[in-house]
Amino acid sequence: MADPSPLLSFCAIVKNEVQQLAGCLESVRGVADELIVLDTGSTDGTPELAAQLGAQVFHFPWCDDFAIARNQSLSYAKGQWVLVLDADETLLPEFVPTLRTLLAQTDYLAFNLVRQEVGASQSPYSLVSRLFRNRPDVCFSRPYHAMIDDSVAEVLARQPQLKVATVPQVAIAHTGYSRANLQARDKLNFAARLMESYRAKHPQDPYVCSKLGALYVEAGDLERGIDLLDRALAGQPDNPQIQFELHYHRAIAASQQGDWAGAAHHYQQALALPVLEPLKLGAYLNLSSLLHKQGNFQGAIGLCEKALAVDPQFANAYYNLGLALKATGKLVEASRAYQRAIELEPEHANAYQNLGVVLMHRGQLAQAAQVFSRAIELHQAQNRPQAAEQLRQGLQGLGMQLPTH
Known part of the structure; x- marks a missing residue:
């Protein structure tokens, strides 16, 4: 048988x-x-x-x-x-x-x-x-x-x-989907070529407009990306997930243009859609950064807390929370947030750098020097030599001696 x-x-x-x-x-x-x-x-x-x-x-x-x-x-x-x-x-x-x-x-x-x-x-x-x-x-x-x-x-x-x-x-x-992989394989150009061939036959398709528009925004071609995203949004697609991606990437494009009000509008539209909460984490994170830039620190804190309620392992939400807490003068709480971000993502250079700032403000200079040293190491290892040098020079200007290895 x-x-x-x-x-x-x-x-x-x-x-x-x-x-x-x-x-x-x-x-x-x-x-x-x-x-x-x-x-x-x-x-x-x-x-x-x-x-x-x-x-x-x-x-x-x-x-x-x-x-x-x-x-x-x-x-x-x-x-x-x-x-x-x-x-x-x-x-x-x-x-x-x-x-x-x-x-x-x-x-x-x-x-x-x-x-x-x-x-x-x-x-x-x-x-x-x-x-x-x-x-x-x-x-x-x-x-x-x-x-x-x-x-x-x-x-x-x-x-x-x-x-x-x-x-x-x-x-x-x-x-x-890390940027390193995308660059290593030249996926941006490859993806654009394949999606453009499909869009030529389906110019109003909201899904391809969403993906291709996001790709152009990521590549820095804002005019082309915004045109595709706006065109798809104008068609009012009935799929909430596609609507979410359109608003999310349109908000990113608006932020890159310095249109904070437009970016906030699109993030809020995205967050109001009936999609799974874990899929909204990027919108929570980016909107919290936007509110921080506008001086709305309590709003930024609230969004970070919402994100962490969805995913308590989201390192960047702890990092953003630390930034907002520091801005409100809550240095102890900010330290805890940065430390949690580092626990979850041990190579988070910016979390180390901002933790060093908080420790310095709290008078813990020896600990701050150790943390700053680690931030410089990570910036250099992650191909950000300018960030490493700026931090090093800034600390030298403050008279801080970094530990030698």
Whole structure:
């Protein structure tokens, strides 16, 4: 008798990921019933590594379209459910019991999963549709930021009895969105090229306008980015998550223009939307910084406290809280906030620097010197030599002697 179909198929598309793939595959071994890796042209031994780790390896020539490649990987899946990860993502072990419960559901088509953006300076969480039933009418679309949402909407229109749910527990850890990774791989230009090709055929699509507009804002092309974001907002998209991203990135653009009122408006619009609270953490953080600049320190403190109520491990919220507390003269409380930020993020150079300032104001000069020395070391290690030199010169001007190592 033939073996029954595996319950869960894991699918990934890869290219030159020998440094990261092992962690990804190890996180799903013993969870998924089959591991499928589609290689799109590696030259570094990635396919061989995947095979050694128990994956079925298939090959597919890269065609400048992530959706086509992802759908090709799905064609090999035999499970009733599919879990999709990238090589720079891992399934969190604490999510596995929840995952097994989800797979037992009979009336759900797909689940949206919360992803932790490891090392992200602003938004530590995002939402991805990566767990879904294996059926031919559920497939990826869009050449960049490929997603199943378009096909899922079509299936639900035909079969309204099926459900889609967002799982609030963090499921995936992702290391690929740090600025260092983006610059190392020249992803900004690559992403813009693929998304522009899609936008040429779908000029009013709010999702691509959101992603592409955010990309241009990040790259410093504010005029082009704002045009795309405003165009999408004018269309009043009905998806709250897309609305949130549009307002969030429009606020960032306004801040870069010095339009504080406009930025505050868009952050407030974003925070009022019905999306998961962890997804709002970047907006809480940025709005707190904005209120601080405007002298509204109590408002900044309140937003930091809201963010920490959502995620008590959010180091940058403690850092912003320390800034606002210091501005109100609460130096002891500010010290505690900075120290908590450092506990959570031991290489937080700015937290060390501002903790040194507070210690100096409290007369703890020896401790301040130690902390300032560490801040200088971190600035230099993180390729910020100008910040390190400015701090060093400022301390010399104050007559502070730093410890020698």
